[in-house]
């Protein structure tokens with residue numbers, strides 16, 4: 001195999017995985033004129049930010065939103081020639097639907113053009129949350145953001161529910177606001193979800209309130225973001241190979257010197273960036289570095305599954321394409337996408353389901369039935385007209401954002417010569433997000449360029 005033109009193993013970097021972390025790392029190296037070859041197991045690039053055809057239906061790995069306060073992801077895309085405004089539709093509001101609330105809570109997002117309305121609506125209308133519920137959240141958020149800055153290690157040891165109890169948040173505010181903002185985003189129930197991850201995800205938005213908007217993708221994420229990024233890497237002289245799963249690392253005299261593919265082809269290189277999801281990374285690394293103490297906390301870092309339901313209907317399920325939460329049901333965050341991401345269908349919805357540990361091994365029909373029941377509970381009976389659905393799930397992609405796990409995330413530069421890590425699970429401040437994956441890829445590239 002000829003990896004990249006004029007590349008000799010002496011200066012070649014191999015990147016395992018073409019998710020956002022791997023693509024970012026490769027782009028940064030290629031832009032600096034470094035030879036780089038990305039090896040991706042799937043037939044398409046994008047990893048968790050991918051779309052593909054699943055037995056005749058176009059699906060994505062899950063419902064994704066681009067948060068307006070991300071800085072490094074948009075800056076990277078711009079350098080790669082990808083225009084943000086072509087890639088995204090900006091949403092003006094979000095909503096939360098609870099089975100027992102009289103009407104949905106609607107949250108304005110247009111801080112620049114409608115600041116007063118946005119701030120007043122920040123906690124939803126009064127029939128969704130009483131003034132007493134809203135008031136109970138103020139000490140919780142004030143203390144949380146303070147602890148995030150001054151006491152992060154301790155904050156990470158406390159689950160969101162316990163922290164809420166400490167500050168006397170009402171039951172209703174916990175279920176209708178804190179549950180969507182935790183489980184609705186990273187699936188885990190508030191009894192498990194780390195308070196550090198909870199406040200940390202929103203903290204970067206505070207100094208950038210004017211950027212607090214949310215973008216829906218204007219097409220599948222491989223099509224509008226990851227493939228164009230891979231093309232930019234190739235224009236810069238790098239190479240991206242799909243359908244090329246890596247089986248193991250090649251280690252000689254304590255240094256990583258290449259990889260062996262599943263088809264037993266071996267590729268030599270100066271260094272390897274493991275940019276796979278967490279479980280794959282642990283598997284590749286334990287084979288050689290089980291006894292290296294630097295990796296010990298990382299090998300104890302648990303993964304968590306994710307489960308999504310995606311379906312098509314003759315007409316839209318919801319009147320607007322906007323982020324919706326379903327607290328008190330099996331629905332985390334979801335949205336109608338037929339006017340934004342998947343426009344060739346009359347109706348098209350994508351849902352992230354909560355408590356994935358309970359769902360990951362259930363038969364597809366049962367997961368679907370629970371989804372339908374939950375949608376009906378919040379008045380979305382139109383789901384009965386579904387023409388086809390897919391349950392898309394995985395159990396090795398996410399590090400578990402549970403209390404006590406922050407300290408187990410590894411840095412990108414390892415003590416092993418020739419070995420770097422990238423991926424949202426590695427240590428960076430944006431948790432398991434696209435921005436976090438980009439930061440990890442950039443840190444790995446910086447480590448390589450410094451060598």
Ligand SMILES: Cc1cc2nc3c(=O)[nH]c(=O)nc-3n(C[C@H](O)[C@H](O)[C@H](O)COP(=O)(O)OP(=O)(O)OC[C@H]3O[C@@H](n4cnc5c(N)ncnc54)[C@H](O)[C@@H]3O)c2cc1C
Nearest residue numbers: 017019020021041047048062064065246423424432433434
């Ligand atoms: C349902 C869902 C909803 C999400 N919502 C949001 C959101 O709204 N906003 C947001 O910012 N983020 C969101 N995310 C998170 C975001 O997608 C991830 O943080 C980010 O994509 C992780 O990128 P990564 O490169 O670290 O990992 P991945 O994307 O997992 O990439 C790893 C790559 O490695 C490849 N690989 C694995 N093993 C091998 C091997 N042996 N050989 C070769 N290749 C291999 C995989 O195929 C994959 O392509 C969501 C994720 C999911 C699943």
